[in-house]
Amino acid sequence: MNKLKYLRIMRELSQKDVADAINKSQQAYGSYEKGNRGMDIETLKLLADFYNVSIDFLVDHQVHEKNNDAQISSDELTLIMRYRMISDTAKGIVDTIIDSEFEKVIKEKEDKTETDLKQA
Structure with a gap:
């Protein structure tokens, strides 16, 4: 599902309405949503x-800056938007999964550091 349709449905x-x-006419907006018609910069600004x-999010543009881990990708923004729309119960489940996976990554890094120190 493209971003315009996703945003509208959510x-x-x-x-x-949009x-x-x-x-714009409904026909014009429908064409933007289906990708059958390009948008000028003014329409992108309005949307x-x-x-x-x-606008970068709408057009899937990612700025790649050297050594910038704080940069949020379009996919990450989509996940944030989805997360905000789910129930508190579902958020709890997602949080538990993320915490578990994060702990695994930390453990792997700690193990690698210990192995590297032993080999040095």
């Missing part, structure tokens, strides 16, 4: 403002 809006909000996301 906000429980119709194509007409089209009206950005002063980014409407959905409260960046």
